[in-house]
Amino acid sequence: MEIFHISAECYPVAKVGGLADVVGALPKYQKAANQDVKVIIPCYDTKFKKENVFESVYTGSVKLGKFDFCFNILKETTDILGFELYLVDIPELFDRPNVYSYEDDIERFVSFQIATLDWIVSRECIPDIINCHDHHTGLIPFMMLYSYKYEKLRRVPSIITIHNGLYQGQFGFDKLNYLAEFNLEHANLLEWGNCINSLAVGVKCAWQVTTVSPSYLDEINEFANGLEPLFNMVRYKSIGILNGIDTDIWNPETDKMLENNYDITAFETGKSDNKKVLCKLFNLDPSKPLFSFIGRLLEEKGGDLLPQAAALALSQNYKEINILILGSGNTEIEKDLNSLLIDYKGNYNTYIGYNEELAHLIYGGADFLMMPSRVEPCGLNQMYAMRYGTVPIVRRTGGLKDTVIDFGDGGNGICHDQASVGDIFYSIQRAINLYQDKDHLNKIIKLGMSTDHSWERVCQEYLEMYKLLIAKV
Numbered sequence: 123m124e125i126f127h128i129s130a131e132c133y134p135v136a137k138v139g140g141l142a143d144v145v146g147a148l149p150k151y152q153k154a155a156n157q158d159v160k161v162i163i164p165c166y167d168t169k170f171k172k173e174n175v176f177e178s179v180y181t182g183s184v185k186l187g188k189f190d191f192c193f194n195i196l197k198e199t200t201d202i203l204g205f206e207l208y209l210v211d212i213p214e215l216f217d218r219p220n221v222y223s224y225e226d227d228i229e230r231f232v233s234f235q236i237a238t239l240d241w242i243v244s245r246e247c248i249p250d251i252i253n254c255h256d257h258h259t260g261l262i263p264f265m266m267l268y269s270y271k272y273e274k275l276r277r278v279p280s281i282i283t284i285h286n287g288l289y290q291g292q293f294g295f296d297k298l299n300y301l302a303e304f305n306l307e308h309a310n311l312l313e314w315g316n317c318i319n320s321l322a323v324g325v326k327c328a329w330q331v332t333t334v335s336p337s338y339l340d341e342i343n344e345f346a347n348g349l350e351p352l353f354n355m356v357r358y359k360s361i362g363i364l365n366g367i368d369t370d371i372w373n374p375e376t377d378k379m380l381e382n383n384y385d386i387t388a389f390e391t392g393k394s395d396n397k398k399v400l401c402k403l404f405n406l407d408p409s410k411p412l413f414s415f416i417g418r419l420l421e422e423k424g425g426d427l428l429p430q431a432a433a434l435a436l437s438q439n440y441k442e443i444n445i446l447i448l449g450s451g452n453t454e455i456e457k458d459l460n461s462l463l464i465d466y467k468g469n470y471n472t473y474i475g476y477n478e479e480l481a482h483l484i485y486g487g488a489d490f491l492m493m494p495s496r497v498e499p500c501g502l503n504q505m506y507a508m509r510y511g512t513v514p515i516v517r518r519t520g521g522l523k524d525t526v527i528d529f530g531d532g533g534n535g536i537c538h539d540q541a542s543v544g545d546i547f548y549s550i551q552r553a554i555n556l557y558q559d560k561d562h563l564n565k566i567i568k569l570g571m572s573t574d575h576s577w578e579r580v581c582q583e584y585l586e587m588y589k590l591l592i593a594k595v
């Protein structure tokens with residue numbers, strides 16, 4: 123089976139969030155299951171691009187209204203990722219360090235989608251499956267169905283996997299002529315809320331819609347930034363498949379980014395050694411429980427609740443706990459978090475930025491990981507945490523609800539219902555009590571470390587879905 127994954131991110135080539143982790147892992151496991159898997163992302167100016175060797179396999183040009191862009195499809199030559207990687211090189215639009223947040227993001231991602239399809243359609247064989255990810259690839263299922271030049275792809279099953287339905291890639295109908303010429307009778311499919319909504323287009327036109335957890339599929343029927351009625355309408359072709367984690371990269375026994383490696387039989391000493399290193403780096407007290415947060419500092423992730431929750435927990439339990447925050451995002455939240463540095467010196471610290479290595483060390487050394495997300499389509503950090511013996515403290519939402527069960531119910535973590543300062547504070551109190559009861563805590567840690575979050579199992583679910591779609595062709 124030839125499978126194409128089309129995405130804006132793929133770890134370790136270009137990463138902003140969990141989308142990259144998934145697109146860097148799922149294909150690897152599909153390849154290991156003997157499928158012919160190709161991943162296509164834009165060619166950004168990243169470290170991976172500079173350090174690896176590529177060959178050009180196709181050149182062309184995209185006409186976007188009055189603009190013309192030349193592009194190159196580059197293939198990574200050494201196969202170091204465990205699957206075939208292709209980069210769509212459009213120098214004028216993508217030869218920049220960041221993945222998103224440029225004024226011309228619409229031009230960038232529409233061109234990316236057209237260049238990708240131009241190349242796919244130019245090949246001798248037709249793929250069996252096209253799996254698109256998030257709104258940056260949402261126009262592809264539409265163009266495959268209705269753009270004249272992609273007629274060859276009409277009967278190829280397309281899937282849109284939703285990693286985050288809040289971002290939808292909307293733009294005005296004045297840019298309608300950006301799309302590869304299509305039968306205008308179908309223009310209504312592009313519309314949602316008086317504009318072209320890339321995610322809505324993908325959801326309407328893809329053969330199958332998937333979300334990255336079953337609970338998130340339920341939630342988007344009620345909360346999806348205006349797309350709720352659409353998600354209700356397409357429920358018949360939607361399924362939620364929980365993400366896995368890459369257990370080769372995320373393995374405390376072999377992780378080179380840890381000071382000390384450990385497994386389920388020796389996590390106590392292993393973790394406490396890592397904790398010492400971490401506490402030294404951040405001027406914290408290794409004898410106290412260490413609470414951490416890793417991720418984007420956004421409202422969506424409950425990042426705005428952290429400064430107040432941390433201040434409350436630290437002042438009520440002064441010198442009893444440590445808190446360490448790693449992340450970046452909203453500058454107000456960053457400022458509020460840093461404003462606590464003086465008052466709680468010795469028990470609190472922050473690292474504002476993105477640091478993959480430090481993230482690994484935190485999973486390896488912290489006692490608890492907080493995820494008070496308002497929205498969490500899947501969430502991978504709670505799974506990384508559990509695998510590294512760090513107890514997750516999560517708000518029951520989306521994938522967090524599907525992966526973490528409160529220890530009061532015999533589960534592997536600590537759960538709260540509201541994304542509120544009060545609920546976070548209450549959970550921290552429960553965690554402090556649990557920390558005193560080492561036997562109970564260790565039982566919970568072991569339960570988390572032994573849970574199977576591997577992609578092998580998940581990969582089979584994707585393959586089953588692909589097979590059902592192919593059977594409809």
Ligand code: GLC
Nearest residue numbers: 139140141285498499500501
């Ligand atoms: C997005 C979601 C996150 C999910 C990830 C991978 O980043 O916000 O919840 O885990 O995609 O699917």
